[in-house]
Amino acid sequence: MTVRPFGDRAFLIELEQRIDPAIVDHGRAIADAWEGRGLGDAIPAYASVVVSFDPARTPWREAAAVARSVAASSWGATMEGGGRTIEIPTVYDGPDLLDTAARSGMPVDELIALHCGQTYRAFFLGFMPGLAYCGMLDARIHAPRLDAPRPRVGAGSVGIANGQTLVYPVDSPGGWRLIGRTDLRMFDPRRDPPALVRAGDRVRFVAR
Amino acid sequence: MMHVGMPGLRSTIQDRGRTGHVRDGIPPAGPADPIAFAAALELAGCDPDDAAIEIAGLPFAFTCDDRRIVAATGREVRIRTRGHVPGWTSVLARAGQEVTVEGTAVTRFAYLAVSGGFDLPRVLGSRATYLAAALGPLPRPLVAGDTLPLGASTAGVESAGHRIVPPAYGRVVRAVLGPHDLRFPEETVRTFFRGTFAVHADSDRMGVRLTGATLVPPDEELLTCGIVAGAVQVPRGGAPIVLLADHQTTGGYPILATVVQADLGIVAQASPGEYLRFQRVTPEEAGRLD
Numbered sequence: 001m002t003v004r005p006f007g008d009r010a011f012l013i014e015l016e017q018r019i020d021p022a023i024v025d026h027g028r029a030i031a032d033a034w035e036g037r038g039l040g041d042a043i044p045a046y047a048s049v050v051v052s053f054d055p056a057r058t059p060w061r062e063a064a065a066v067a068r069s070v071a072a073s074s075w076g077a078t079m080e081g082g083g084r085t086i087e088i089p090t091v092y093d094g095p096d097l098l099d100t101a102a103r104s105g106m107p108v109d110e111l112i113a114l115h116c117g118q119t120y121r122a123f124f125l126g127f128m129p130g131l132a133y134c135g136m137l138d139a140r141i142h143a144p145r146l147d148a149p150r151p152r153v154g155a156g157s158v159g160i161a162n163g164q165t166l167v168y169p170v171d172s173p174g175g176w177r178l179i180g181r182t183d184l185r186m187f188d189p190r191r192d193p194p195a196l197v198r199a200g201d202r203v204r205f206v207a208r
Numbered sequence: 209m210m211h212v213g214m215p216g217l218r219s220t221i222q223d224r225g226r227t228g229h230v231r232d233g234i235p236p237a238g239p240a241d242p243i244a245f246a247a248a249l250e251l252a253g254c255d256p257d258d259a260a261i262e263i264a265g266l267p268f269a270f271t272c273d274d275r276r277i278v279a280a281t282g283r284e285v286r287i288r289t290r291g292h293v294p295g296w297t298s299v300l301a302r303a304g305q306e307v308t309v310e311g312t313a314v315t316r317f318a319y320l321a322v323s324g325g326f327d328l329p330r331v332l333g334s335r336a337t338y339l340a341a342a343l344g345p346l347p348r349p350l351v352a353g354d355t356l357p358l359g360a361s362t363a364g365v366e367s368a369g370h371r372i373v374p375p376a377y378g379r380v381v382r383a384v385l386g387p388h389d390l391r392f393p394e395e396t397v398r399t400f401f402r403g404t405f406a407v408h409a410d411s412d413r414m415g416v417r418l419t420g421a422t423l424v425p426p427d428e429e430l431l432t433c434g435i436v437a438g439a440v441q442v443p444r445g446g447a448p449i450v451l452l453a454d455h456q457t458t459g460g461y462p463i464l465a466t467v468v469q470a471d472l473g474i475v476a477q478a479s480p481g482e483y484l485r486f487q488r489v490t491p492e493e494a495g496r497l498d
Contacts, residue, residue: 043458050433129233
């Protein structure tokens with residue numbers, strides 16, 4: 001584990017360089033501990049946490065000491081067993097469904113069954129408001145991102161890539177393989193919290 | 209009420225940014241040039257939490273229904289009422305008087321604050337506009353004919369004529385090494401702090417693209433991690449991007465250095481074709497130099 005300065009008002013705490021649900025949980029525990037101190041925001045990702053502070057309120061040295069202490073003391077404070085289970089009703093009719101099934105050497109129905117067939121963890125949110133990276137997919141349907149991202153992907157599109165799955169929360173460019181869509185609003189600024197799926201939640205896709 | 213006459217090319221309501229939601233993927237937004245923004249609020253007698261208008265593409269013209277203290281800041285901005293007043297100065301705008309914020313060819317972002325502030329609701333704790341997700345109380349660029357509610361103002365004539373010295377908007381930008389510096393070739397770290405970079409036209413509130421000295425990104429892929437404003441990403445091609453207020457909350461490109469908060473405005477206000485150089489500082493030095 002390393003703690004590195006990230007500009008003059010943040011630190012990057014790096015745990016590992018691999019994707020593993022236990023490491024993801026550890027990062028989230030560190031983020032919770034930092035935010036619990038009231039110093040500023042924390043952004044957990046796969047295996048790291050960015051913690052921010054305001055140097056006008058907290059001197060750099062003090063923030064650095066808290067970052068090291070929070071990173072060291074949150075070992076084992078995982079949230080395994082925590083989190084809600086969110087069901088995402090999905091119509092499997094995405095433009096990349098046929099190609100992706102063919103690439104995996106299986107009929108479309110089998111790819112759908114494998115995608116619906118397990119409960120995923122929401123590792124973290126990023127890239128855009130309400131976008132949760134969920135995994136891991138069954139190894140038989142792992143596939144890389146598209147060579148050329150689409151300039152526009154509609155909100156509610158369900159995509160897979162790199163062993164993970166997500167739902168695009170707002171219209172945006174995107175390079176994941178689109179296999180379906182949902183009517184659920186993944187992001188709604190009038191809701192509190194605005195993101196339907198939050199880090200640590202369990203996610204199931206239900207074929208409709 | 210404020211009535212917008214000429215709206216500029218892309219003008220948005222901004223406050224100092226949306227905190228507390230980055231974990232849900234929501235960028236902070238807020239001003240691209242935080243120092244100019246804060247100065248505009250102070251000059252207009254506003255609270256630091258109030259909102260101002262960030263204007264890209266001057267001129268911007270407006271009237272207010274009642275007497276207000278107004279202030280415009282940014283790089284090379286001025287205010288025209290009956291005559292011209294330099295930017296970074298508080299100005300009395302009479303009821304119904306047309307006020308125009310003007311700039312020069314190098315002006316990128318101007319900030320306009322009005323005494324009493326904008327009486328708009330907070331969305332997710334902030335009045336900042338994030339256009340990519342239509343977030344904020346007025347989640348679109350302002351258009352001619354817009355009417356914006358103003359808060360109560362007690363500012364009188366005596367509040368006019370105050371001035372804040374604008375920053376120099378020089379060519380040297382202070383940056384802290386890292387966080388991914390150890391993954392880059394040593395030569396690339398040296399090149400970054402010795403080289404000169406030109407601002408690319410394809411730059412906006414999300415980030416400023418630079419070209420010039422050749423940087424060599426690490427061979428290994430990095431796992432996506434969280435991001436803060438000022439991060440200098442080095443994508444595959446080696447042309448760095450300095451991320452600004454509308455940056456995505458996470459990213460997968462390695463970050464060689466991070467511009468200090470006090471110098472974000474220098475980067476944001478640099479015009480296409482202008483040059484920037486980076487000076488290495490420690491994070492503690494950055495805090496003292498503010």
